Amino acid sequence: MKLYYSPASPFVRKVLVCAHECGVANDIELVPTKVVPSEPNREYGRVTPLMKLPAFERDDGLVLFDSIVICEYVDSLSKGARLFPATGDARWHALRLHALSDGILDAAVLTRYENHVRPAELRWKAWSEGQLLKVDQALDFLEANVRDLEGLTIGTISVGCALGYLDFRYPDRPWRQGRPKLAAWYESFAKRPSFEKTVPKA
Numbered sequence: 001m002k003l004y005y006s007p008a009s010p011f012v013r014k015v016l017v018c019a020h021e022c023g024v025a026n027d028i029e030l031v032p033t034k035v036v037p038s039e040p041n042r043e044y045g046r047v048t049p050l051m052k053l054p055a056f057e058r059d060d061g062l063v064l065f066d067s068i069v070i071c072e073y074v075d076s077l078s079k080g081a082r083l084f085p086a087t088g089d090a091r092w093h094a095l096r097l098h099a100l101s102d103g104i105l106d107a108a109v110l111t112r113y114e115n116h117v118r119p120a121e122l123r124w125k126a127w128s129e130g131q132l133l134k135v136d137q138a139l140d141f142l143e144a145n146v147r148d149l150e151g152l153t154i155g156t157i158s159v160g161c162a163l164g165y166l167d168f169r170y171p172d173r174p175w176r177q178g179r180p181k182l183a184a185w186y187e188s189f190a191k192r193p194s195f196e197k198t199v200p201k202a
């Protein structure tokens with residue numbers, strides 16, 4: 001099995017954390033892959049038409065994307081924890097947290113492209129501010145609903161990866177300020193070996 005990978009991608013990190021928690025990380029070969037929206041990686045386009053990271057190739061050649069699909073596949077192989085509650089409210093809480101965290105990541109990653117990849121004269125400040133407002137409101141939502149951050153699920157893993165990405169790419173926007181409950185939760189959750197082994201790198 002192969003994971004098309006960059007050590008900076010929070011979506012890749014989500015898959016890797018799941019793989020460590022499920023005890024299958026050593027069964028996955030990492031394939032370093034460069035993606036920049038303004039410089040399409042045509043060779044990678046033969047693996048996945050969207051040319052986004054991550055993509056995952058099974059041993060039979062089937063390529064899976066995007067990250068939530070890969071995480072659920074990894075969970076199906078688990079030799080340890082199960083991260084996708086099968087039924088009931090536990091499932092909807094976990095998937096809702098995942099959707100919220102991916103919303104934070106989509107907004108934060110796109111804003112990073114806007115401010116670091118797009119030529120300075122073409123940047124659109126109101127658009128970036130609109131994206132970062134989504135991030136801030138989602139963080140406030142987590143602070144108000146910190147009781148939902150229970151246990152180890154695809155939801156809590158995704159929240160951890162989103163907060164880790166903000167620390168990595170937005171150190172000038174201190175998300176902990178005014179959100180003490182979320183900060184305390186993250187401090188403890190990020191000590192999991194699966195998180196410590198996957199800290200993002202440029």
Ligand SMILES: N[C@@H](CCC(=O)N[C@@H](CS)C(=O)NCC(=O)O)C(=O)O
Binds near residue numbers: 008035067
């Ligand atoms: N919804 C996708 C998002 C993946 C994504 O946006 N990945 C970024 C890297 S962090 C990417 O590949 N960007 C390149 C591009 O958008 O062309 C997923 O969950 O897999």
